[in-house]
Amino acid sequence: MSILSIQNISKKFGAVQALSGVSFDVPQGAVYGILGPNGSGKTTLLGIVTDVLKADTGSFTLFDQAASARQRRQIGTLLETPNFYHYLSGYRNLEIAAAIKQRDKNDIARVLELCGLTARQHATFKTYSLGMKQRLAIASVMLGDPEVLILDEPTNGLDPAGIAEVRELVRNLAGAGKTIILASHLLDEVEKVCTHVAILRNGKLLLSGSVDVVISRHDYLELGAADNEALKSALLAYPGCTSVQLNGNVVVAVFNASPEPAQVNNYLAQQGIWLQHLQLRKKSLEKAFLEITNDPA
Numbered sequence: 001m002s003i004l005s006i007q008n009i010s011k012k013f014g015a016v017q018a019l020s021g022v023s024f025d026v027p028q029g030a031v032y033g034i035l036g037p038n039g040s041g042k043t044t045l046l047g048i049v050t051d052v053l054k055a056d057t058g059s060f061t062l063f064d065q066a067a068s069a070r071q072r073r074q075i076g077t078l079l080e081t082p083n084f085y086h087y088l089s090g091y092r093n094l095e096i097a098a099a100i101k102q103r104d105k106n107d108i109a110r111v112l113e114l115c116g117l118t119a120r121q122h123a124t125f126k127t128y129s130l131g132m133k134q135r136l137a138i139a140s141v142m143l144g145d146p147e148v149l150i151l152d153e154p155t156n157g158l159d160p161a162g163i164a165e166v167r168e169l170v171r172n173l174a175g176a177g178k179t180i181i182l183a184s185h186l187l188d189e190v191e192k193v194c195t196h197v198a199i200l201r202n203g204k205l206l207l208s209g210s211v212d213v214v215i216s217r218h219d220y221l222e223l224g225a226a227d228n229e230a231l232k233s234a235l236l237a238y239p240g241c242t243s244v245q246l247n248g249n250v251v252v253a254v255f256n257a258s259p260e261p262a263q264v265n266n267y268l269a270q271q272g273i274w275l276q277h278l279q280l281r282k283k284s285l286e287k288a289f290l291e292i293t294n295d296p297a
């Protein structure tokens with residue numbers, strides 16, 4: 001089942017084309033990261049999906065059906081930091097949130113436990129660390145046990161400890177079977193928790209799919225031979241090899257798809273080149289992202 005299927009969504013604000021023809025599918029159980037530089041349209045997209053904004057054109061389905069109020073109740077949304085009362089306890093703040101959202105008060109103990117706040121539930125909000133404050137915000141979203149969570153920049157403004165806490169919580173929620181859609185520009189964080197990504201730039205979708213596939217498009221080989229010049233020439237003639245560069249003692253070869261080291265080795269042996277060094281290198285999502293978003297094509 002597709003939790004969210006976005007089809008060809010476009011949105012303009014005056015002269016600004018915030019989104020143009022964006023389509024992708026979020027499978028059940030995914031931790032789906034929506035990535036993009038500032039102003040790329042992430043918040044606009046989440047706003048449309050959560051009914052805060054209307055798309056100019058295009059459509060989307062939730063749980064394989066046209067979006068309705070019933071389906072929206074299965075989605076917990078955190079688009080901006082909620083206004084908690086600083087002088088009230090975490091527990092009392094959740095009581096107020098439950099009343100506003102018409103969720104059962106009996107669910108409060110469960111979400112506090114889920115978000116690791118049981119021990120501090122009666123302390124006032126103002127005494128919480130930044131990470132605890134954000135975990136309380138996520139606890140509030142989890143009231144009523146929604147199947148899907150939509151989080152906009154959930155680690156924004158947090159210190160490294162807070163980021164780690166929120167990352168752990170997202171992992172736990174995903175482990176419990178929730179589907180999580182989160183917008184972020186913190187690539188390292190996304191790489192650590194997300195199973196899938198959609199990369200936006202200037203409102204256009206550049207790439208979407210599983211993180212492994214997106215990153216593996218940017219795998220490259222490091223090779224070394226007695227004659228690195230002959231190695232370079234042979235590699236340039238290899239199908240799919242797009243660039244070859246001598247970097248110190250090693251030749252770095254980039255391909256248009258993830259290379260198969262054994263096949264490359266075999267091919268080079270047939271050309272009479274015996275390798276002394278062969279290693280498949282993986283780029284981080286951050287590097288892959290920078291290449292994808294900086295690519296003028």
Ligand SMILES: Nc1ncnc2c1ncn2[C@@H]1O[C@H](COP(=O)(O)OP(=O)(O)OP(=O)(O)O)[C@@H](O)[C@H]1O
Pocket residue numbers: 013014016017018036037038039040041042043044045185
């Ligand atoms: N209400 C609005 N009125 C006019 N322009 C808007 C409005 N909301 C967004 N925009 C513009 O639309 C584009 C996309 O903005 P959006 O906030 O969706 O990007 P974003 O990827 O979430 O950015 P950030 O990471 O900075 O939050 C930007 O150029 C922004 O200035």
